[in-house]
Amino acid sequence: MNALFKALNDPTRRQILDLLRTGDLTAGDIADQFAMTKPSISHHLDLLRQAGLVDSVKEGQFIRYTLNTTVLDEMLSWLLSFKGSSVHNSSPPGGATER
Amino acid sequence: MNALFKALNDPTRRQILDLLRTGDLTAGDIADQFAMTKPSISHHLDLLRQAGLVDSVKEGQFIRYTLNTTVLDEMLSWLLSFKGSSVHNSSPPGGATER
DNA sequence: CTATTATTTAGACATTTGTCTAACTATCTA
DNA sequence: TAGATAGTTAGACAAATGTCTAAATAATAG
Numbered sequence: 001m002n003a004l005f006k007a008l009n010d011p012t013r014r015q016i017l018d019l020l021r022t023g024d025l026t027a028g029d030i031a032d033q034f035a036m037t038k039p040s041i042s043h044h045l046d047l048l049r050q051a052g053l054v055d056s057v058k059e060g061q062f063i064r065y066t067l068n069t070t071v072l073d074e075m076l077s078w079l080l081s082f083k084g085s086s087v088h089n090s091s092p093p094g095g096a097t098e099r
Numbered sequence: 100m101n102a103l104f105k106a107l108n109d110p111t112r113r114q115i116l117d118l119l120r121t122g123d124l125t126a127g128d129i130a131d132q133f134a135m136t137k138p139s140i141s142h143h144l145d146l147l148r149q150a151g152l153v154d155s156v157k158e159g160q161f162i163r164y165t166l167n168t169t170v171l172d173e174m175l176s177w178l179l180s181f182k183g184s185s186v187h188n189s190s191p192p193g194g195a196t197e198r
Numbered sequence: 199c200t201a202t203t204a205t206t207t208a209g210a211c212a213t214t215t216g217t218c219t220a221a222c223t224a225t226c227t228a
Numbered sequence: 229t230a231g232a233t234a235g236t237t238a239g240a241c242a243a244a245t246g247t248c249t250a251a252a253t254a255a256t257a258g
Contacts, residue, residue, distance in 0.1 A: 125234080125235090126234070126235055126236090127233090127234060127235075130235095137234085137235070137236085138235090138236075138237080138238095141235065141236055141237085142236090142237095145236085157235095159234090160233065160234050160235080161234065161235085162234080162235065162236090
């Protein structure tokens with residue numbers, strides 16, 4: 001889960017994921033969308049791949065990147081578990097002693 | 100959304116949130132659960148508060164921290180939008196030309 | 199085989215981040 | 229008021245992060 005949060009903790013990487021929802025893209029096509037060098041984008045893609053958020057397939061001299069949302073399930077259920085376990089309590093700080 | 104991802108991108112902070120699901124806690128009670136100094140925990144709590152994930156109320160000499168999951172909704176719908184828009188395509192790299 | 203194109207790898211560098219110690223503010227208690 | 233307790237703020241510092249340029253790898257085109 002750590003790699004997942006880490007990967008999502010960057011606007012550029014989230015934007016890359018947004019780009020990929022429309023369909024697969026090559027590294028170059030992705031890099032063209034940003035005011036950033038290709039090596040930088042390549043690094044971001046690497047982190048996304050490490051997190052399992054994208055898959056990459058080499059096709060000739062291109063590398064096609066594909067969105068993979070299955071890893072999001074883990075995060076999704078983690079988040080949902082919070083929405084479920086809202087306790088709304090207000091027990092006193094000290095522990096059991098109510099002053 | 101940036102502050103939210105940033106806040107969640109740390110194991111300690113996520114653990115603090117997990118602690119708070121059981122109920123409110125003071126800064127000290129939270130700090131006691133970690134092998135880390137109080138100033139460090141205080142800093143983590145500050146980031147969580149900045150992200151809107153926790154609320155803090157001063158009660159005497161204590162500060163009670165409360166979990167606030169409302170900000171998670173934004174993130175939740177962002178994540179869900181990905182699960183919805185899986186395209187499963189495999190268009191060729193070049194762009195629009197379907198060869 | 200050479201040149202070109204697509205992409206990554208390596209290394210440098212500034213910024214951000216997480217942690218610590220020391221000092222400060224505020225509340226409670228004797 | 230003095231001392232203890234709860235918590236934060238300030239500053240330092242190492243490690244992680246995001247970006248860049250230069251060079252390397254690999255596939256394609258002439």
